[in-house]
Amino acid sequence: MPTKSPVRSRKAQIEQKATALFRTRGFAGTSMRELATELGMEAGSLYSHIRSKEELLHRICFELAELFFAGFSAATQEAGRPVSFQLRLAIESHVRVLTRDVAASAVFLHEWRHLSEPARTEFLALREQYEAGFRRLVQQGTATGELTTPDPAFATLTLLASLNWLPTWYRPDGTLTPDEIGHRLAEQLLRGLAAKEQPSN
Amino acid sequence: MPTKSPVRSRKAQIEQKATALFRTRGFAGTSMRELATELGMEAGSLYSHIRSKEELLHRICFELAELFFAGFSAATQEAGRPVSFQLRLAIESHVRVLTRDVAASAVFLHEWRHLSEPARTEFLALREQYEAGFRRLVQQGTATGELTTPDPAFATLTLLASLNWLPTWYRPDGTLTPDEIGHRLAEQLLRGLAAKEQPSN
DNA sequence: AAAATTTGCTAACGAACGTTAGGAAACATA
């Protein structure tokens, strides 16, 4: 009996398919009826496994947030590492999380607006906290002289922008592995912040 | 009688308010009833001025596309300019269009998925064409030796990513003018592609 | 094997949706 896919619980199937649909159609543009149809069942049956449509979204958002924080911690926890190295590791970790499940990442980055309060505000606070971590790294890097930028906050925005656009173009079946992508992005972005060379004005 | 705002046609008011709502709630998450309420009227009345909800989205998407193309043309039409200079101008033009109406830009970048066919496919083709223009610039720049990157396509993605994340953070009342932002982004991004200095491997 | 639990279908609920059509009110034109 060749089984091509690992057997998943019904709930896991629902979550995976919901993630895919939320990504392509948006949260508000995805109905529970079409989700159920994609799974070969009726919409009413979904509620044997989940509480609500919003619960699906909530899980995607807050579970990915945890992964982002865990990766950032691992990248930056070891004392004594050069700041620019920590920043490189943080970039690479961010890319790893984004590429782990690119549909979930796209949902995470755009569909949070559909969370009800207080989850919505909570999510935004987490996001700000995570970004502040990157900002601190860039600031520390300029303070130590490893990095150069006239505006650390602006540079951080640019950096995160490059990273967070990834779900729009990344394909798991593309030629580059997630680690290669992370490496390249880190290279290019850090090159733009490198302190050794002066830009020609 | 001090009038603070210029008097606009009802249609212009509808379009402006729809743009704002589509930006914050998404196209699918915005109802015609709430749009009408924001304008102090009833939903049924909107149809004296517009044909459909989708027409509003269609206009946002295709009018901005025109602006992007016009800006790119102006940046790259003059023969003899160094490629990296053209790229700089193209970046700055892109930022000018994005910052012209940041809500419309956010809608343009994310809500196109709600266009029906054939408009949806048409829009994606336009987008690809515009991005191909940037790719050509980067490729030409590496061919002339003005720019350096092991992968022009990848570098272009990174560049456009930095630009297209702008609507998430830009505030018209912020400290930087659109031209300043364009200049900074161009500086930082081109610095990451500059051919004169070799990155430390 | 019997009992308990889970799963899924089904019909339905109350609410919400984009839009239409009729008519009154407001405005513009002759």
Add this chain to the structure above:
DNA sequence: TATGTTTCCTAACGTTCGTTAGCAAATTTT
């Protein structure tokens, strides 16, 4: 002022939505 046009309210349409509850079937547990 009379006429024509536009704007808006209103009620309603047909459709869709997320979800609930009842029950039978399937599965699991005892």
